[in-house]
Amino acid sequence: MGGGNQEAVKQLQTLMENVDDEQLKNTFQIMHQGYQTETLIRFLKARDWSVAKAHKMLIDCLNWRVENEIDNVLRKPIPTDLYKAIRDSQLIGMSGYSKEDLPVIAVGVGLSTYDKASDKYYIQSHIQLNEYRDRVILPTATRKHGRYIGTCVKVLDMSGLKFSALNQLRLLTAISTIDDLNYPEKTDTYYIVNAPYVFSACWKVVKPLLQERTRRKIQVLQGCGKEELLRVMDYESLPHFCRKEDSKSSKHHASGNSENCFSFNHAFHQQLYNHIKQQAIIMESISPIRQGSFCVDIPEPDPDDAKIAKTIENEFHKLENQKNGFTNSLTGLTVNGH
Template identity: 65%
Template sequence: MGVVPEEAINQFEALMEEGMLLLMFILQTLFLISYCVAVISIAKFTFCREEEEEMGVVPDVAINQFEALMEEVDEPLKRTFQNVHQGYPREPLVRFLKARDGNVMKAYKMLVDCLKWRVQNDIEDILAKPIVPTDLYRAIRDSQLIGLSGYSKEGLPVFAVGVGLSTCDKASVHYYVQSYIQINEYRDRVIFPAATKKYGKHISKCIKILDMTGLKLSALSQIKILTIMSSIDDLNYPEKTVTYYIVNAPYIFSACWKVVKPLLQERTKGKIIVLSGCGQDDLLKIMDYSSLPHFCRKRSSGCSEHSDIYIDNYYSLDHPFHQEVYNYIKQQSLIREPVKPIKQGSLHVALPEDAVEGAEIAKTLESELEKFKDLGGCPESLEDLKIDNGKS
């Protein structure tokens, strides 16, 4: 064989360097996934189950023990628990039991910690605290890409998340956290009850579709915010998402996924489905075309392109969903404080510690990256990418 040109070697090294950096970003992106205990069956795309079937996953004796413990909590925690269960007090008990492998005492501690977090951070009133001025909130919506695209055939809300194109760089971390929690709370207090009434059955979970379009190495700057939001979901909103679909993934994602997947717990892997291309054909098995996010609709020029961008942009403040959410929050603010002007300033919420599973994965990945030190350009360790707790 002839001598390999030095230029080809340099190109190969550059590709390997980019691949490993992108791997680290994708790992953090996957932290969006709540670490839920129960492995949900995804065969034949059947996701929605009645509450009675859901209860069967956790023994009744465990639920009864949990109920007895909750009877002993302080009144402030009981009041905030009412907002959590929305008239279905056993439902969150099941979710938290799943999140702690059926261990009643661990689930009890997790739920009590969640309720204390809600009380200490005034989460019950977060839907009465609009982010103002409107231009600031618009900038947040344009850089923290999430929206409601519709409902599945079983009545589950479908949330579109623009992972690849989100920048989260137009405001402080606290504004993004406040906005994220507000969407969670609006989902739980308004969207789920409305869907329950519309479809005639209890609905308390959703589907999320993660769009990787535009995924770049510069997105590494989002790691801190992504980790914070995923930890908030993990600790305070467990078992709220049935399945995460990943669509429009770049070519290198497949290789990265093969490395990351073995590092994840089984309960996590069971909730992630990586679809080919924009995923339209698979997603149409569980939802109508009208509920498909714009980036999942096939076009002659490519899956992620769409002509009705201003109509179908589920992320924009101009979309009906975000208009509805923002107007609701402003109205609640006026009801709570009708004579006081709306204050500007982000709501500072106590941010969680890093997830344990994430730390273990990072440690394993660090040992793998040691093998690639000689390529040049790769970080010496993951220390450079460590996330602070955002408490400053």
């Protein structure tokens, strides 16, 4: 870190020391988990080392946490049957660790349907995953290896991606906005695998819109990416959809498969769900938890992110129209052939 960046960290640290609101100070402690400097650096990176912009972003984040009671989200279990349904339709899990000891997060982008629960439960589940990662997984890895570990790697399975994904764009944009504004710089590298034509076509138009910092993090791999991923993680940590060339996708996600990190029965989700239930019991013994569903205010997306979402939507529509036109042409040929 250069001298200018060190000075930026000091300036932001001074600004945060001047925060006198107790709720903001408390949630900041929960958020940084004892690694304040590393947290400040994340927000500075997200705002290209502008102290003023990073300070605003961080204060907005802390206010969002207080207003939406994010500190208590790991004490609010989703009912078991509903949580199982979410795990079958919001495909995400942790398959292991990289050779650099970073958690490996697997995401079934193409086959996630988000149709088994209302949006608020998918958002609640996503935030719980984020908070569990930041409060349990990463601090545990840091203590185990004796050095700070604050990021993860993500393997995104695009198999099954269809034009119908447009129906999920609003929810996915909301989740992405929450991550961008409140959990910045938590992913070291994104590995894209099993990319169909739909993704490749969208990637061509979206890639130029991304900041260089983000573009450098994204690697589109051939096929299931097994060979390339084995350079950064052991076989045991490969997501199930990357283990064989003939198991191209995350569609084999039977809920009883303990090898499938998307499954409710996988060790990661069992540990996460049991942690939430235990925290709820502890909290209930101290003071009753306010009943009712967990609803979160969705921050306004960054204009650049909104532009990217609109570009994806337009490209999907364009590709769908091309497909329909091609299908109609084939139909006409068939009819004329008879």
